[in-house]
Amino acid sequence: MLAGALTAMSLTGAGVVTPAQAEQQTPARHTVTYDQHSVLVDGKPLYIWGAEFHYFRLPSPEAWRDVLQKIKAGGFNAVSLYFDWGYHSSKPGSYDFTGTRDVERLLDEAERAGLYVIARPGPYINAEVSGGGMPAWRSTQTGVNRTSEPEYLKAAREWMSRINPIIARHQLTRGTGSVILYQVENEYQGGRHDADYMQTLIDWAKEDGIDVPTFVNDGGANQNWVSGKGAPDIYGFDAYPQGFDCKDPDTWKNLPDYSYVNDWKPESPLIIPEAQGGAFDPWGGTGYQDCAKLTGTDFTRVFSKMNIAAGVSGQSFYMTYGGTNWGWLADPNAVYTSYDYGAPINESRQLTDKYQEFKRLGYMVNSVTSLARTDKAEAPTPSDDALRIDRRVNPDDGTQFFTVRHADTRVKDKDETTLSLKGADGDYPRVPQQGAITVDGRDAKLLVAGYDLGEKQRLVYSTSEIMTHAKIGDREVALLYGRAGEAGETVLRYTARPKVTVLDGDVTTTWDAERGDLRLNYTHKGLARVLVNGMELLIADTAETAHWWRQDTSAGPVLVRGPSLVRTAEQTDGTLKLTGDSTKAAKIEVIADAKKVTWNGREVAVTQAPRPVELPALTTWKYKEEAPESAPGFDDATWTTADHLTANNAALNGSLPVLAMDEYGFHHGNVWYRGRFRTTGAATALALDAKTGNTGQYAVWLNGRYLGSSGDGTHNFDIPASTLKASGDNVLSVLVENAGHNEEWGHDYSKEPRGLLSAEVIGGASTLTWKIQGNRGGEDPVDTARGPYNNGGLYGERAGWSLPGFPDGNWKSTTLSGQAAKTEPGVRWYRTSARLDLPQGQDNALALDLAEPPGGSTGYRAEIFVNGWLIGRYLPDTGPQTRFVVPKGLLREQGDNTIALAVWSTEAGAGPGSVKLVDLGASAGGIKVGTVAAPSYDAKTYAMPAAGAQVTVDAEPFLATGTATKVPVTFSVPKDAPTASNVALALKVPDGWTATTDDPIRFDRVRPGDTVTADYTVTPPGDPVHYAVLSATAKLTQPGRPGTVTGVRAVQVPPPALSADAYVSDLTLVKAVNGWGPVEKDSSNGEDAAGDGRPLSIGGTTYAKGLGVHANSQVRVYLGGGCTRFTATAGVDDEVGDGGSVSFRVVADGRSLTTTPVVRGSDGGTGIDVDVTGARWLDLSVDGDGDVSSDHADWADAKLTCAGGSS
Template identity: 50%
Template sequence: MRTPLRARTARRVARGVTVALTALALGSFGLTAAESAQTRPHAAEPTHAVGHDNTALTIDGKPLSIWSGEFHYWRLPSPDAWRDVLQKMKAGGYNATSIYFDWDFHSPKPGVYDFKGIRDVDKLLDIAKEVGIYVIARPGPYINAETDGGGFPGWLVTQKGKARSTAPDYLAAADEWLSQINPILARHQLTNGTGTIIAYQVENEYYQNTGDGHAYIQHLVDKARADGITVPLTGNHNGLFTKELDIEGYDAYPQGFNCSSPDKWQGLPDLSGEKKPGEPLFLAEFQGGAFDPWGGPGYDKCRQLTNGDFEKAAYENNIASGATMQNFYMAYGGTSWGWLASPESVYSSYDYGASIREDRQLTEKYLVNKRLGYMVQSVAPLTKTEQVSVAAPQNSALQRRDRHNPDNGTGITVVRHKDVNNKAKDTTHLALGGYPSVPQEPGTALTIDGRDSKLLLSDYAMDHQQLRYSTSELMTHGTFGPRDVALLYGRHGQDGETVLRYADRPEVQVISGHVQQTWDPASGDLRLNYKHDGLAQVLITPPGSTPLLLLLADDATADTYWRLDTPQGPVLASGPELLRTSAYDNGVLKLSGDTGKAANLHVVTGTPATSVTWNGRPANGALDTAGTPLAGPGPVTLPTLGGWKYHAETPEAQPGFDDAAWRAADKQALSADNYGFHAGSIWYRGHFTAAGTETAVKVDATTGRGGRYLAWLNGTYLGSSDDATHRFDIPAGTLKPGKDNVLAVLSANTAHKQDWSADDSHKEPRGLTGASLVGSAKQIGWRLQGALGGEDLVDPVRGPLNTGGLYGERHGMHLPGYPDDAWPSVSLPDSRKGAPGVSWYRTTFDLNLPKGQDVPLGLTFKDDKAKNYRALVYVNGWMVGLYVNDLGPQTTFPVQPGMLRTHGHNTVAIAVIGEDANVDGLGNVSLEAYGNHTTPLHYRDIASPGWSAAVYRDPQATADVRIDAPDTIARGKSGEVTASYTPRRSTAHDASLTLRLPDGWTAEPEAAQRLGNVPAGSTVTRSWKVTSSGGSGPWSAVLSATGRSRDGSADAATSVASPPAAPGAGTHDLAGLDFLSTNGWGPVERNTSNGEDAAGDGRPMSIAGTAYAKGLGAHADSDITVHLGGKCSRFTASVGVDDETDSAGSVTFTVLADGKQVAATPVLRGHQAAVTLNADVSGAQVLDLVVGNGGDGNAQDHADWANATVSCAS
């Protein structure tokens, strides 16, 4: 999905692919899914030619409309539920689904890929073939999708080359992924006759119209073809790559993503200009919902923003623009379980306000989409239309858009209000079908409700009938054996008028309802007039021709009808909540589906059936007028969650915790991805020898939106923050001068950012990025620990994104079978007061839901929002979501089928991370049912490995390594570095000690020293003269030592300060000084605005019309760090949003001196006058200039530090 140009945070323009299947293909898919992931053989089946002409996709030369919905299998980790959703989509009018294939979901480390179990995409595509739904495959490599890293695996973060470019290391990794996924997709192409893939999207929302950008896309095209992809290659790059691709698509999200104002419409675009010569107009993603961020209004508001009224108006408007391929993003969103959710856009739920809810329940949007999808698949002339000019409606408040098929004259007319926010009910008459004023019946009119839209057909050859026009909308039609059937619908109580033309007067029988008929012998027109009220049935029998059964319904009645096609012809049924399948078997019509309450089944068929079954039971009365009664679901009683067990952990915060086996932070960066930890929480423990003069700790961290970090010093809690830089004051009596002190930081991260703008934003660090002591130059040596095993998964079934590095996660407290018998019992809500940190709550419950019923369940939290805590929610070992009590909005967490054992024993484990000095206990947690339906489907339990004492334990260190170095080594100068090695349990044979230095640093003697055999408990020490590099470079350098023996290795690391010289006496423009920076968009610019994503592309700075020649141009979220060395006393600047945003943007400015806030602004917005900052920075070693995003995302947040200066003494 996409974000408007330069709207950096509100990323994706909602997704939708429209695919209309014809009966040619709908009834011919019959392969049964097998179990093997890679080697499933396929029976020989007819191949098909998939191509396109100027207006439509073609299959075997026949054009068809594509009515598609987006579906993400990786957000629904239950293969049986894949069938449920795909069947619902097929029944709901979709003839295709667009599917991202998520690299991140399948690859925990380079060269390792998993396509088994919940990752078995062979099975997914077999199910799609079995259901009879086409697939638009979208394997990336980049997918965006509001998912972790935009689909890039965590291990890609550390690559040096720029992603989404021709950088060799990136292309090698991308080719590795494509070499895995492309052969699977190739096996399931319609062109082979072995699947239903009809299109393959190359990359995603890629807008780099450069030589390298085109070379990159061509590389992916060549790779796809080399890997056996033969279907058309598509894109959603808004027309940039027509040369490389077969069909270029366009993304459009006209409602945007602010669900806080769900009743405000933004306008409906005319997208006809996006059609490319020789290609159909393909809306690769059109808005089918909206994402919702942390602290947002919730998905019910997003569903209201994109409700059925919007769908009807927008999708019909697209048809009026000539779109024959539409994909709606999303049809079903699902759950971003584990750490799938990209935090700048979404939280755990990816409901998206879609037509099918996260809990798989159907909505009113689904029913509107069904009516439109059925129509698009029925009316073949829609695949080739041209825009025509006609007389405007008689009512000037309304507008019409018209097209006609040049081959057969079929006309389509879309009527709605000119003002999309007009809620008035208006009536009008139209010139339609050659008639100057329609409707013709005196006293009637065409009614358009507020925000309604109507798509009317005229001059249409409807099977064996000639439809002159109808003011009712067509839902579906077809030939059912000896007669034609057409279903027309309209708003309840509104007038309807339908005119059919016959050579001779037909016999008209009104079977039910009130329908007035008028025959005009001169023209041969049969005019029917009626009001839409329930269902009227009219049988029209023309002499010597095919009869027509005309069903005239209001919206609610039309919604009860379902159409599915079989090789023997179409089946039309009404009554049940859902019709899943229809098939003939030796004359028996076998139907399956769901009911949410008792219903009456009526069936219209063309092929005679000896009998009818419903979910395997006789339903012969369905063919009769009376129909067959269907039972609703039986009642379900859910258990109350009780018997909770409680355990407080956080031993890592205590100074005596043994961290020797943790990973030493031996790289020139602290962020977790550098050490193979790519998901969830990360623990850091920093050791330093205190001078006794330290007054505070300054911590730099990037946890992601919705993330937070907590800090302890020597076991004393310092507090928590979500700031990029935060100063924690050291409480009196906490330091241990001259001794080892331990700074412990729990970085409760959210997932990685996406890379929508192809600027490597997915590489934004997670975890600590730096830390320093205020009051001394003492340096800190760090160790860190994330998920147990890191990239070498200990739980490959659940995969790389299920857990992080909490103590309880590393020891399996989230898993079934963990021994919690010794934990104390508690009840919820828990009134206890605990210490800050992590505590666990566990309980179990049994379920035995009625067989043949689908009862979607979830967990609901209820607590006082003033309590500051977050909770990781696990069910049977699966992290179903992250609950942030004081941020929200998510309070209920659906548990997808298979994760939950509906006929067995279940375990709930909740890890609460409390941030307050006196942490309140967990609030109420309950089991909630979202629906109750009879169903033919059975959801099998997915594999959920339990606890194992052999697996879930901390690794043990074989030796201790220590490294000591000067706190500072000036650039180009030398200092003595000492390292020691002490075996723990047994003699270390053939031991060695190796010093590792940054690039450009040297050591004497050689860095690698042999130690021989070292007895257990003995310590061997080596020293080196170390010389730092001269010139520019990092302000601090990491030195590390590794001890090795036959038994294993151990390591340690420390930092040495090597800052640039402090500014000299005088006043200095910051643009002329060395600085370090992080920036939300491109680099920080000197003496210009931020501009775009390249260095040097900014404009002259201007705030509210005032130009500035000097300063720094930044973009939220940003941190500019300047070394002052205690020599400066005053900082000044004029700050504001740069005028290049054209009044957009909202930012905050904060000035920190050694982490202490010395100046700040409120939220400043575009075109607001500059604010002058004048801050005392006396004695500060480090100055930080921080730009925040104003609390509403960082779109257009161009921030100027104009005339930024520091005044310094010698």
């Protein structure tokens, strides 16, 4: 027996192995089953004390070990792992499980740490990640997500067929891993109840080799998937009783008692796969310090112990380590860059007070194994009715568990009680016999009675709580604790009077010879030590327990006191080898059956403090203007033509061309659009509609002149005088920030489009020809190490400006302290180098602090790159985040580091003030984490493409039906490009069109600065065409290499101008966007299929003519300038009763004519009568008033008065 050192807990329960045992060659298979009480491992009940950890929020595989060891050291016996489909798949059929996505390594690390694994592969995970884990490419496919529709199942099967076999290989039942549970889907509730889908997921899991029990995580205690087809083996549910509003962290809700859930599925255990371990904080929130307080140690004590009292035998706490939403990983509606979550292990991987509370409870549930199998029993009545006592009893050994708390968990009063105890050890009408049990406000106690603390140590009862106990060598050791200053009483049973020696502390003893009871009375203060018949009884206050750690080795358990963390313990040949961390010098005390102890490889009696960390000041920066895409002469010839006329995404139907970025393979971050147009008439403004997601924005330039910016939605940008060209092309440049995709909380919500949706010239008829450019490579990103979420389509990102090694020698210099703010809105990049020489042999946590200059504008935002990794988005006008943790492994701790900022200013003079590298704390020890492998700048890879020639299609924006029109196609070679030879021109027109030419279309060579032209005669069909693209290609050789250059021009073939009165429902709908199902003519919106509406009816009046739509909707018809008046009766259709709340808008040529107040289902019809004289286009829009459910709107009797009168 050796006293003198420390260690972290590593439970060697059935099937969970220590590092030494993991080296065995022959896999030992195990069984994982369950009964009504708990999950059973090799037939033994297991109380699951789980920790949620997201590997995708820590892009550093070596750092995974750090977090997993801390989880294990904190008393957790299981780790819960989501697997993010979108994180692994940039395009259909492509899956990456390497580097930061190596889940085989992740599962190996979990097993090596001694943790069971709860596998949660989705396909949907929610998790406040972009798309809820759905890959963004799903937004371009058919099949409603999370249903049994074939196209969705085809995509989901791709994912499950790849992730399931990996999980299966790591099952405890195979002896090659530690996976014990498998979750089917996630929070599948609300309007979703597709039993075929759920059953399909279960069947796939079985086909792929999953043989551990399956479970469901209901989105609350809502009784979904308890039984029937599609119901997994075990029912579980989310429990977040404090919610997610951290603004008033001192306000509690009266926490619920979940014992009623036992009745729903009595044949299986009650588990909570997501028990509240913190809360997320949204953009504009108050910060995670408040979330940590809202769900602090007091909440943890009360909530988790209430769940034990309710019969819950499995709790996994979400989150235990939150991490960082690096790149474009976040769901913008929920969270910003930090995902600290107020978790027990904070974002910088440091341990909090809450971690210690989880440790106290975790050690208890792992050492007092009787807790895993209990039944509800009659509880004694507290002597104070403000309090509540719950009692559970193990049916096999009779151990009793009493949970004592306030009946109303919100109160802050301190109260006292006694309780009566009956059991195998006799009746005790008053416990404690001396004094009372004190229950402070917002506190709870879990007391144990009738329990064998060891082979010869019978605990009759204790008003102190058990932290842990073990037999170490030939000595029993038990650690009890209570709140500082509160009295405690412990009664032990012996056949004869034991020898008692009080080594430390003020403890009085009383011997009851008749009962054989030894009663100890004391006040919890620091640490008391008592020797009783071969047992060392340690009695601590809660603060003292933070210094104690338990580890289980192949030679038996050890207890260690002193260091800040004990990671591992390994005992061989009488030597106990401990590893761990220390944030300050501390004496090491070890209770172990060992002859020798080493700490981090050295024989020491005192842990060393970490050495000071010196960090460089980030005062010298280089900067360069960006956004050349806003200039009219920018070469976009190699960009993708945005010319799609159809989309699988129903939200894009009716608006041409389809502009949404996902449709062109650009799914994350910023995307550029460039539209060319010629205008007829006096254009006054541009009407743009973009979907950016929450906190996203877009900015607009016309012919290089900045027009302004907007957040998500529609906005009109005035055109300043002299900006438009009277002849030739005008160039509209639009930069759109996609802040992320929605989670799937509704019908295909994650498929909500991103990017520019439409752009129209107000006051001047035109047709825009579009090009689009997003991240380099699109769905095939050039940087596979950092992956698809890391980069968007800013010019600097595409050119490698964020990367180490980029040559910025010709950039301008600045100190950044406000002096570098842009004088004009736009994008500017800043780069600096930080050389680090951090002390080795310790864990250093670093962050970047950003601030705007004093008195400066907050009208800017910044993307923050560290060595090419996008570690955060800084939005000073939104907040709250100003500190950005740098995930471990992204900085070179001995060497040069590149820090880059992409600053997008929307106001003149706005820009960053200061950037500081800050030390968040260090600890001696830790584990070695190297720099994550990722490529530096490569000139060839990041060379910006440039076309050596140009093709231009010179067509008018509007063509007449069935009428031949001359369309010149021009090929030119820039003056600085090489000669093009073997040039062959061709013009492609849509089906049903004709294009002919008598001019030469082949040219032997075209020299630099020269131009050749072929005039085509193009004839459109006799029917109207809303949008068509004429595409000219030139095949050429330049220089010595064959190539192709393309030029495009969009045109419209409108219907003839209306010359007689007409109902809108009788006209061709040039645009028909609807919030649910198709736009219906002469019937209500109905359901989601065409033709399923009912007769139009508003306020009890039926209408024969009109349009039935669903908010949000937009319908467009062509007038041609021949109409004078539009009339209609607008209202919510009677088919939804009193439901629905909408407003109606009428717009002509981009100018708003009228907008109604909000109309509800009970309001009846609203008359609309507006002047449309001279208008070419008419738009009828319906906007929802917040929630768009039941927003069935009618344009009844919608009629146009036109020249010529009635038809």
